Amino acid sequence: MGDREADQLLVERVQQGDKQAFGLLVSKYQRKLVRLLSRLIRDPAEVEDVAQEAFIKAYRALPGFRGDSAFYTWLYRIGINAAKNYLAAKGRRAPTTTEFDSEEAEDFDDGEMLRDNNTPERMLMSKQIGETVNAAMEMLPEDLRNAIVLREIDGMSYEEIAQIMDCPIGTVRSRIFRAREAIAEKLKPLLDIAPDKRW
Amino acid sequence: MMKTEISCLLDNELETHRQQAVLTALRNDEELRSAWDRYQLIGDSLRGGSGLATDITSAVMSRLRDEPTVLAPSSRRSGGLVRSAAALAASLTGVAVVGWLALSSPTPQTAIAPLAKSAKPAATGNTERMQEYLMAHQAYAPSSRIQGGASYNRTISATR
Numbered sequence: 301m302g303d304r305e306a307d308q309l310l311v312e313r314v315q316q317g318d319k320q321a322f323g324l325l326v327s328k329y330q331r332k333l334v335r336l337l338s339r340l341i342r343d344p345a346e347v348e349d350v351a352q353e354a355f356i357k358a359y360r361a362l363p364g365f366r367g368d369s370a371f372y373t374w375l376y377r378i379g380i381n382a383a384k385n386y387l388a389a390k391g392r393r394a395p396t397t398t399e400f401d402s403e404e405a406e407d408f409d410d411g412e413m414l415r416d417n418n419t420p421e422r423m424l425m426s427k428q429i430g431e432t433v434n435a436a437m438e439m440l441p442e443d444l445r446n447a448i449v450l451r452e453i454d455g456m457s458y459e460e461i462a463q464i465m466d467c468p469i470g471t472v473r474s475r476i477f478r479a480r481e482a483i484a485e486k487l488k489p490l491l492d493i494a495p496d497k498r499w
Numbered sequence: 500m501m502k503t504e505i506s507c508l509l510d511n512e513l514e515t516h517r518q519q520a521v522l523t524a525l526r527n528d529e530e531l532r533s534a535w536d537r538y539q540l541i542g543d544s545l546r547g548g549s550g551l552a553t554d555i556t557s558a559v560m561s562r563l564r565d566e567p568t569v570l571a572p573s574s575r576r577s578g579g580l581v582r583s584a585a586a587l588a589a590s591l592t593g594v595a596v597v598g599w600l601a602l603s604s605p606t607p608q609t610a611i612a613p614l615a616k617s618a619k620p621a622a623t624g625n626t627e628r629m630q631e632y633l634m635a636h637q638a639y640a641p642s643s644r645i646q647g648g649a650s651y652n653r654t655i656s657a658t659r
Contacts, residue, residue, distance in 0.1 A: 306511040315571035320526040425552035433544040477506040484537040499560040
């Protein structure tokens with residue numbers, strides 16, 4: 301099951317009335333959408349407002365989503381429109397770099413192109429999260445580190461990883477899970493979930 | 500165990516028969532949703548994404564509480580349409596068959612009714628001829644094949 305199929309599973313769950321399943325999609329794509337909108341809107345607070353609005357619009361439009369495109373491609377278009385509408389309401393115009401085709405949307409890599417529009421506090425928090433993850437990775441046993449790198453960075457399937465690491469798929473599953481849990485444990489002090497961040 | 504399955508779900512590697520159960524568990528358990536959030540963040544961080552401090556999920560879900568629950572009317576409707584169309588087709592077929600049977604030959608009842616009406620003014624000559632007609636044609640009536648002589652008996656008794 302690829303990413304597109306996984307998203308379709310969540311979409312269908314939402315279409316059956318499970319609102320919490322939409323939260324799983326928000327959690328998955330929020331940062332990607334915010335990075336996209338940051339190319340159009342300077343103020344980080346405004347970016348988050350527009351991102352929220354885009355997700356709400358996506359939720360309302362979900363009954364009509366048939367899976368003809370990938371979920372993120374569809375969400376991307378909603379996000380772009382939300383940003384344009386927001387800017388138009390403010391009497392501003394979006395930069396001309398909004399005209400991406402859907403293939404670009406799917407492979408959108410914000411990399412160095414993005415101006416970092418975060419506040420100093422957010423930049424510090426982002427930096428700390430990144431550093432904590434990197435430090436936790438360094439402390440992982442090699443087999444756990446290799447497994448999670450092959451999965452998260454190289455995008456390989458469990459089967460492919462099993463072949464590369466010459467181990468059963470069940471072992472791959474276990475190594476990736478244990479790597480995530482070890483890193484998550486190090487992140488906990490940074491991410492102590494405030495009551496207003498729970499969902 | 501459940502967190503392992505959430506990790507698999509995130510990687511699109513969860514067995515099909517476990518998907519709904521795990522999604523239901525995520526719906527009902529905040530701690531499991533937090534695990535999902537953390538795993539997503541770890542992946543974003545490893546892939547070098549910026550904006551790691553972004554966290555708008557709770558704000559979006561809070562707004563969604565006031566939204567009507569969406570359902571998939573197109574898929575639900577298409578299922579209903581198929582069912583309705585089938586029922587309608589069956590009804591129309593049934594009506595067509597009944598209509599055909601009704602039009603193809605007179606039933607004893609329909610033959611009796613005008614006979615009974617015509618019998619009331621007591622046009623006895625016509626009544627007798629009609630009875631003869633009906634008796635002669637009983638063999639060709641659809642009901643006669645099922646009920647044999649009974650319809651004949653009813654015809655006789657109805658005219659009396």
